[in-house]
């Protein structure tokens with residue numbers, strides 16, 4: 001059952017049962033989002049510069065056996081989603097895959113902090129989602145209860161593709177986009193995000209975040225309710241596991257680990273990331289020991305470097321497809337298993353509470 005609150009909230013979808021059933025339920029409830037995303041995907045692929053829709057189908061199919069072997073549950077959900085939306089599975093899987101493209105400096109800001117620095121002894125994983133503004137209507141808050149696995153609350157594109165989430169075992173998945181230069185055919189970067197949210201221990205969650213045989217990678221930030229905080233900076237062929245030694249961490253969209261510098265595709269496209277990283281660090285450091293939701297609201301609403309600030313706004317000088325905007329902000333409280341979600345820019349909206 002989907003529940004729509006007032007206009008300035010994200011849709012919510014509730015799904016349970018087998019992975020296929022979960023995908024099917026979400027597909028039925030989010031069919032309108034899926035159809036619009038499918039249309040954009042097809043036109044993007046058929047644009048000059050795209051690889052062509054038919055080629056994308058053929059290309060993506062090659063990674064399917066690897067995805068199925070790594071996380072069959074995720075593929076089953078996508079199969080159910082295809083049935084629920086009425087879109088054929090090959091297209092749904094192709095929409096789940098990565099394609100070579102020039103990074104336009106898009107990307108998100110993340111903050112994680114453990115209980116020693118927070119007012120109420122809470123572990124937080126916090127994320128601003130910064131993408132093309134046209135993506136905002138595609139986000140659904142998914143409440144997922146798989147059989148014999150932890151329950152999940154996630155911010156999902158089309159209801160099915162997670163970009164940030166947590167589970168009832170206290171594991172969170174947040175993170176940001178990187179632009180590695182070693183892309184190859186392999187497991188798409190979205191599949192590990194889904195797999196992390198199945199796990200019940202930090203050990204397994206870290207393994208899930210960085211499979212061998214991947215074709216691309218996000219910087220997957222993986223935390224648990226004990227306050228273990230890892231930034232898994234991946235490319236297709238290498239990674240570094242950055243640990244929050246001091247109990248807190250900021251990450252944006254460039255490689256921080258010297259081991260990974262050689263995988264940065266083009267640092268000249270990362271100026272927004274550099275500004276957001278340093279600015280967030282400086283603002284957040286001041287609040288250590290007193291951190292609560294008002295801290296995140298302040299830091300994540302910051303406008304230094306506007307339009308490409310921590311709270312990002314669409315630059316009117318750029319074309320619609322090149323703009324970036326913060327479409328939501330989310331704080332996962334891993335101690336109380338609660339998510340605080342702000343629709344749109346955090347400088348304008350309020351954080352609302354959602355329980356797993």
Ligand SMILES: [Zn+2]
Pocket residue numbers: 301303311312313345346347348
């Ligand atoms: Zn703003």
